[in-house]
Structure formats: structure tokens, C-alpha cells
Amino acid sequence: MRIVVIGGGQAGLATGFYLRRSGLAPGEDFVILDAADLPGGAWARMWPTLRTFSPTQYSSLPGWMMPPWTGDSGYPPAAHVVDYLTRYEQRYELAVRRSVSVQSVTRGVGGLLEMHSDRGGWLAEHVVSATGTWSRPFVPTYPGRFAGRQLHTADYRQASDFAGERVLIVGGGNSAAQILAEVSAVAETTWVTLRPPRFLPDNVDGRALFEIATQRNRARQAGEPDSGGVGGLGDIVMVESVRAARDRDVLHAREPFARLVDHGVRWHDSSEAPFDAIIWCTGFRPALGHLTGLGLRGPDGLIPTDGTAAIKEPRLHLIGYGDWTGPASATLIGAGRTARELVTHI
Structure with a gap:
């Protein structure tokens, strides 16, 4: 297998879209492995009334616009996103293999990376890790004990x-x-x-935040002063x-x-x-346990990257974990733009 994508949520699907568009065949040249039984990624596990932070036209993956949501000022609920991701996967025939939990990635023979899972193993020239954060909820430590x-x-x-x-x-x-x-x-x-x-001001949504984050990243890459990104807005x-x-x-x-x-x-x-x-409501941490055997983590617990590629293991790419793996890559629109750059690099 040339490429294995670990994770079939929004980041994994966006990567699959660009791999397919580059001429690679799903299931033959690349495979997407997902631990869940059903499509939808983390959205399938979120509470039903959760709303996206942007209207559908700014919450879409590449190639196919999310169908409009006319209620609630145009901000779709989680179920609408799950339906979209399910149909997106089918539309592009990405052939996601489900209920496959990748437990570890190691360096294999012949310059390949090896995936070990509960459903067997895979060897690949490149691995894209897109496991997100939802499976690693973070709760801060406080002294004492609460009985409720x-x-x-x-x-x-x-x-x-x-x-x-x-x-x-x-x-x-x-x-x-x-x-x-x-x-x-x-x-x-x-x-x-x-x-x-x-x-944030009432008229500022996820689209504006993504554009600001993108502009900040470009400025930093060009050696310009850090604007602070969205931090000044809210x-x-x-x-x-x-x-x-x-x-x-x-x-x-x-x-x-x-x-x-x-x-x-x-x-x-x-x-x-x-x-x-x-x-x-204290956030999540990147789900990177399957990459422990590669020994790539820095002092902050993250894997240092150049773009999406791990610096110490350039055959490994990471997407969807936050700005350190691409501007707003943990969002629907950001995952698509980052996936395009990732696939171009590979």
C-alpha cells in the first residue's frame, strides 16, 4: 500500500478526496482505516444540539458543498454534519475500512512504515494520522473529591x-x-x-476565524511580525x-x-x-498514542512538524489536531485546505 490514512473523520476524508483526485485508487493505492463502526467521525459522538461555528457554505469539505441548513441562522446541528460526512464518503467512493483500531505504527522493513491493528497489519510508504482529539478528553486536576x-x-x-x-x-x-x-x-x-x-462580535463566525488564522500563518512563514491571530477578537x-x-x-x-x-x-x-x-468543558488532547513507538514527541507532548510532516519521520503526516498541523486543521473548512497541501507534499 502506498498510503495509509488513520482516521475516517473530516480530516481523513478530505485527505482521501485529494489522494483520489491525484489519481490514486481507494483500496488499492491508499486505504482509510477508522476505529468507529459508523461514518461521521467525532461529530457522530457529539451532543445532538451542538452547532457548527459557521454556516454550511463555510463548513464544507473539498469538492462538494454541505447541503444548506435553513434553521438556526444557518448553523447546522451535529446530525446534519454526520449525514453530510456519510454521503461525502459514499460520493467519492473512499472505501473506508471500519472498526479497525490502529494500536501502533512502527518502522518496518524496506523503508516502509508498519501499522498494527486489531484487524491485521499494513505496510505503507506514507502514513497520514488523522485521529483527532475527541477520544482524549482532558479534565484538570483539583484537590479534594466531589461526590456528585x-x-x-x-x-x-x-x-x-x-x-x-x-x-x-x-x-x-x-x-x-x-x-x-x-x-x-x-x-x-x-x-x-x-x-x-x-x-466574538455577532457577525464574526468560523469562516472569519479561519481566514485570520491562515493570514497569521502565512505572515509567520514569511518572517513577518506575529499578528496574534484571532486572539484579539475573542x-x-x-x-x-x-x-x-x-x-x-x-x-x-x-x-x-x-x-x-x-x-x-x-x-x-x-x-x-x-x-x-x-x-x-475543558478540552481535549491529541490522540497520538498509536505513534508512541516512533519516538517523535517533543517536550510539550506534541510531534514537531514541518507543515504536516513529522520532522524526525517525514513519511508520517499529521492533520486535524489543531493549528500546529495546519491552520484551523481541526475544522471542516481548515481540514480541506490542509489536506490539499499534505497530499501535494506527498
Whole structure:
């Protein structure tokens, strides 16, 4: 096999599109391996009411525009994205092999890389790792112990599960804001962030953020001063549910607590607050465990790259993990643009 792509989500599908367009045959010249039973990548595991940060025309993979979503100001829900990714995979006959969990990648014989999985092994000239982050939810460590219910963004499904409860929501990103917006309609909520939340202007969405991130990357590559990218604008996209929460005056956050206690948390002034549940909207870490045997990680736990290629193992490419593997490559539109450059490089 010339190329093996590990991961059949948005980044893996975008890579498959460009590999196919370059003249390579799916299943013969390249193969996409995916651990999940069904299409849709991480979107299939997200809570149903999650909205994309951009309208469909700016949330599409290369070659085929996502069908329009007319409700909720044009920001489609997770199920719409899953349907799109499923049909995209079929449209381009990418022949994704499913329920294949790649456990490790090692250096094989003859200058090839070898994949070891629960469904057998593969040898390839190049490997593209597109496993994303959803399988590695991050929860910060706090002293103490909380006896109530705790869950991460990855486990959240619906606001009605918390009706009438006291809920602490931890995290300052888009997921936290959207979950807060929903849960606060049925429960008593408290929002904790490391710094005051920063809301984007109502007319700025994911498309604008991607363009700014792209311009920043180009400037840095050209040796120009770092503009700071999107950092000066804000962090949270004002989708309809978050705007509604703002109208209800619930988008107020307070500083982190000092420790967990049995019935809730203790603040730094030694006062305590009781909670029935804590929702940790504290992000994810790259799922890179299958690459451990290659010995490529730097001090920060990431794999240093030149573009998408691992510096110490240029036969390995990474896509979809964040800006360090391509500007906004963890987004739908960003994955497509990064995949084009990746395939051109290979």
C-alpha cells in the first residue's frame, strides 16, 4: 500500500478526496482505516444540539458543498454534519475500512512504515494520522473529591438530564458556552473560567476565524511580525443559543475554585457552594498514542512538524489536531485546505 490514512473523520476524508483526485485508487493505492463502526467521525459522538461555528457554505469539505441548513441562522446541528460526512464518503467512493483500531505504527522493513491493528497489519510508504482529539478528553486536576455527578463535554447529551439541579460548568470555550446556554434554561448554573470569557462580535463566525488564522500563518512563514491571530477578537462564537443566553443575562463567569468538596466546591475566599453536577468543558488532547513507538514527541507532548510532516519521520503526516498541523486543521473548512497541501507534499 502506498498510503495509509488513520482516521475516517473530516480530516481523513478530505485527505482521501485529494489522494483520489491525484489519481490514486481507494483500496488499492491508499486505504482509510477508522476505529468507529459508523461514518461521521467525532461529530457522530457529539451532543445532538451542538452547532457548527459557521454556516454550511463555510463548513464544507473539498469538492462538494454541505447541503444548506435553513434553521438556526444557518448553523447546522451535529446530525446534519454526520449525514453530510456519510454521503461525502459514499460520493467519492473512499472505501473506508471500519472498526479497525490502529494500536501502533512502527518502522518496518524496506523503508516502509508498519501499522498494527486489531484487524491485521499494513505496510505503507506514507502514513497520514488523522485521529483527532475527541477520544482524549482532558479534565484538570483539583484537590479534594466531589461526590456528585461529573462528566466531560464528550459525555454530555442533553440539558433535560439536569433539570432542576445545581450545575457547575467549567471551561471558557465554545462548548462551554453552548452547554451553559442550554443547561441554564432548565437548571441553576454557575460558570467558571480561567479568564473572563471573550465573545466574538455577532457577525464574526468560523469562516472569519479561519481566514485570520491562515493570514497569521502565512505572515509567520514569511518572517513577518506575529499578528496574534484571532486572539484579539475573542473566543466564543455567538450562535443563536448563546445569543439567547445573553438575552437571559446568564453569560456571567467567575474565577476558578480552590478545591473540590464532597457536596460542591470551595472558593478561594473559603466559602463553599453546593452542586449536584459538574460538567467539565475543558478540552481535549491529541490522540497520538498509536505513534508512541516512533519516538517523535517533543517536550510539550506534541510531534514537531514541518507543515504536516513529522520532522524526525517525514513519511508520517499529521492533520486535524489543531493549528500546529495546519491552520484551523481541526475544522471542516481548515481540514480541506490542509489536506490539499499534505497530499501535494506527498
